Amino acid sequence: MRIAADEVSVSLGGAQVLDRVSLAFEPGELVGLIGPNGAGKTTLLRVLAGLHQPDRGALHVDGRLSTDLIRREFARRIAYLAQNGRVEWSLRVDHLVALGRLPHRRLFAADSPGDERAVEAALHATRTARLRGRIFHTLSGGERMRVLLARALAVEAEMLLADEPTAALDPLHQLQAMDLLRSVASRGAGVIVVLHDLTLATRYCDRIVLLDRGRIVLDGAPTTLGDDLISEIYGVEVVRGHHDGAPYLVTWRTLQADDKEEERGDEERG
Amino acid sequence: MSADAIRVATGRSGSLPLLFGLSLLSVLMALASLVIGYARLDIVAAASDALRGTHSLPALVLLELRVPRAALGFVAGFSLGITGAAMQGLLRNPLAEPGIVGVSGGAALGAVLVFYSGLAGAFLLALPLGGIAGAILATVLLFAVAGRGAGTTTLILAGIAINSFAGALTTLALNLSPNPYAAFEIIFWLMGSLADRSLPQLWLVLPLMAIGWALLVSTAPALDGLTLGEDTAASLGFDLQKLRLKVIGGAALAVGSAVAVTGTIGFVGLVVPHLLRPYVGNRPGRLLLVSGFGGASLLLGADIVVRLLPIHPELKLGVVTALIGAPFLFSLVYRHRSER
Numbered sequence A: 001m002r003i004a005a006d007e008v009s010v011s012l013g014g015a016q017v018l019d020r021v022s023l024a025f026e027p028g029e030l031v032g033l034i035g036p037n038g039a040g041k042t043t044l045l046r047v048l049a050g051l052h053q054p055d056r057g058a059l060h061v062d063g064r065l066s067t068d069l070i071r072r073e074f075a076r077r078i079a080y081l082a083q084n085g086r087v088e089w090s091l092r093v094d095h096l097v098a099l100g101r102l103p104h105r106r107l108f109a110a111d112s113p114g115d116e117r118a119v120e121a122a123l124h125a126t127r128t129a130r131l132r133g134r135i136f137h138t139l140s141g142g143e144r145m146r147v148l149l150a151r152a153l154a155v156e157a158e159m160l161l162a163d164e165p166t167a168a169l170d171p172l173h174q175l176q177a178m179d180l181l182r183s184v185a186s187r188g189a190g191v192i193v194v195l196h197d198l199t200l201a202t203r204y205c206d207r208i209v210l211l212d213r214g215r216i217v218l219d220g221a222p223t224t225l226g227d228d229l230i231s232e233i234y235g236v237e238v239v240r241g242h243h244d245g246a247p248y249l250v251t252w253r254t255l256q257a258d259d260k261e262e263e264r265g266d267e268e269r270g
Numbered sequence B: 001m002s003a004d005a006i007r008v009a010t011g012r013s014g015s016l017p018l019l020f021g022l023s024l025l026s027v028l029m030a031l032a033s034l035v036i037g038y039a040r041l042d043i044v045a046a047a048s049d050a051l052r053g054t055h056s057l058p059a060l061v062l063l064e065l066r067v068p069r070a071a072l073g074f075v076a077g078f079s080l081g082i083t084g085a086a087m088q089g090l091l092r093n094p095l096a097e098p099g100i101v102g103v104s105g106g107a108a109l110g111a112v113l114v115f116y117s118g119l120a121g122a123f124l125l126a127l128p129l130g131g132i133a134g135a136i137l138a139t140v141l142l143f144a145v146a147g148r149g150a151g152t153t154t155l156i157l158a159g160i161a162i163n164s165f166a167g168a169l170t171t172l173a174l175n176l177s178p179n180p181y182a183a184f185e186i187i188f189w190l191m192g193s194l195a196d197r198s199l200p201q202l203w204l205v206l207p208l209m210a211i212g213w214a215l216l217v218s219t220a221p222a223l224d225g226l227t228l229g230e231d232t233a234a235s236l237g238f239d240l241q242k243l244r245l246k247v248i249g250g251a252a253l254a255v256g257s258a259v260a261v262t263g264t265i266g267f268v269g270l271v272v273p274h275l276l277r278p279y280v281g282n283r284p285g286r287l288l289l290v291s292g293f294g295g296a297s298l299l300l301g302a303d304i305v306v307r308l309l310p311i312h313p314e315l316k317l318g319v320v321t322a323l324i325g326a327p328f329l330f331s332l333v334y335r336h337r338s339e340r
Helices: A041-048 A071-077 A093-104 A113-125 A141-154 A171-186 A198-204 A227-234 A257-265 B003-012 B015-035 B043-052 B057-091 B103-116 B126-146 B152-175 B180-190 B199-217 B220-226 B230-235 B240-262 B268-280 B284-308 B317-339
Strands: A003-012 A015-025 A030-034 A056-061 A078-081 A159-163 A190-194 A207-212 A215-220 A236-243 A246-254
Touching (some): A003 A041, A015 A215, A030 A171, A030 A198, A041 A159, A041 A190, A071 A078, A071 A093, A078 A141, A078 B230, A093 A113, A093 A141, A093 B220, A113 A141, A113 A171, A141 A159, A141 A171, A159 A171, A171 A190, A171 A198, A215 A227, A227 A236, A227 A246, B015 B057, B015 B284, B057 B152, B057 B199, B057 B220, B103 B152, B103 B240, B126 B152, B126 B199, B152 B180, B152 B240, B199 B240, B199 B284, B220 B240, B220 B284, B230 B240, B268 B284, B284 B317
Parallel strands (some): A030 A190, A030 A207, A078 A159, A159 A190
Antiparallel strands (some): A003 A056, A207 A215
16 A cells, blocks of 8 residues: 655644645555654644645545545554553553454444454564553553554554654663564555654664654655754754664764754744 | 453453343333332232223323333433443543533423423423423534534533523523412422323433434444544544534433433433443443443432332432432542542
C-alpha cells in the first residue's frame, strides 16, 4: 500500500500548521518524522491517519482519494498510535490489546480465531504477554507504552503511524521499541514514526522527513541530514562518530540558545 | 491449553453469566411486583380470570394496577440503566447520568406544562405525550445550541444550560400555578412514581423506548473504542459524530419517554452502571445490557419497598431512589479519597 499527501495545508486557530506538504510513503519503509516542537509533525500524522481533513490538498491511498474509502476499510489498513495515549477505564491488558481488532469485527460477533491470533502475536512481539491479566493502570510507564503499541499492532494494518512511541521509555525499552518498529517494517508494513531523539531516528530509520514550521525541509536517507541543517533548524550542535561500522550522531550542546528560543517563542503551539 | 489461555477464555465470556443472572433477577422482581401490593390478591385466580376474559375484581386489579406498574417499572428501570451506562461511556466519566444532556429536564417540563394548562385531565395520554414532546424539543435544542460537529465538552455545556433552563421554566410554572392544588399535583408528579399508571401509557412509550435501546446497544463497539480516546477511536473506524447522535438520540427516546410516564427518578442511571462496571472488566460496551437489567431490578425492588413500608401516604419512588443513591455517592467520594 502507498499513501501520499498531496499539497496538504492545514491551519489551526489561524496559524498555518502545514504548508503545502507533499509526501509519499511505501510499504516496508521505516520513516522517521522529525522536527522541533510545533513543526507540525503530529498534525501531519493525524492527516495521514485520516483524523484531520486538510484545508487544502488531498490524501491518496493506493491512488484513491482517502475520502472515497470506507471508514472501516481505512481503519483496517492504517493503524494509529496516539501521543501519550490515555486509557479512560481500568481495562485488563488483553482486553485493551483486543480493541485493535474492532475494525475487523462485526457488531456482536465473537472473537474469531484470527482475532485471537493477532492479539497473541501483538502481545508476544511487544513482550507484554506476561502482563495480559494485569490492569492497565497498575503498569509502569514503559509497560503501558508497550501495551498501547501492542494494541496498534493487533490491527495488523499495512501502515502503522506512531506519535512519539519512545517518549516515556527508558533506554532499554526505547531500543526495544525501535527494534520492534524495524521488524514490523521488514515484514512489509510501512511505519511512520514521530521522533524527537535524533540519535534513534538516524540510527533506525530508512528515511528521515524533517519538518520545520509546517514545511518539509528534508526528505531523504539519514545520511543526508547535515550538521548545518540540524544547527539551523534545532539550534543545537551534534557530534558524529562511527561504531560497529555504522555512523551515529548525538546532540551535544545549544547554539545561541537565547536567540533561537526567542525566535521560536511566537511559533509555538502547545 | 495453558493456564493463561484458560484465563483469557473465561475472562472474555465472563460477562455472560452476569447478564443472564441479572435478566433473571429483573424478571423475578417483575413477578414479585405483581404479587406484592396493598390489596391481598390471589394471583393465580386473578391471572386465570384475566386470561378467560372474566371481569372479576382480582382480574381488574391485576390488569389495571399490577401489570402496568410492574411492566413500567421494568422498562423505565431498563431505560435508566442502559442510558446511564451509555452516557458514562460516551463522556468517559463515571458521574455522567442519563439526564445530563437535558432530555429528562425537557421531558419533565413538557409534562408540567400539560398539568399547568389543564390538559392533563383532558385525555389519558396527554401527560406522556407532553413529556415526550419536551424530550424531543430538548434534544433538537441541544443540537441547535451545540452546533454541527460539536465536541463532547460543548455537548455537556449545552446540556447543562438546557437542564437549568428547563428547571427554571418548571419552577416558573409552579410559581404561576393557578391554584395550590395544581402546584401540589405538579410537585408530586415530579417526585416520580409508578403508581396509578395504565397499560395504554405503556403501549405509547414501549416502541419509542425499544428504538432507543436498539440505538444505544448498537454503540457498544464504538464505546469500547472510545476507551482509548477520541483520536484512537476514530482511527479504529468509528464516526464520533454518528456515535454522539446515536447515544443522545437513544437517551432522548429511552429516558425521555420513561420520564414522561414516571416523572423524574434520579440516581438509578448513575448508580447501576457504577456498581456493575467492575464485573464486566470495565468495558463500556459490555456494561450496556447488564446495566439495563440491573436498572430494571433496582427500580422494581425500590418500588416493592415503597409498597411494603408502613408509611402513608406512599413514598414517591424518586424520593426512595434518591435516599438510597445519595449515601452511595458519599461512599463513592470516601472510597475515591482513600485511593489517593
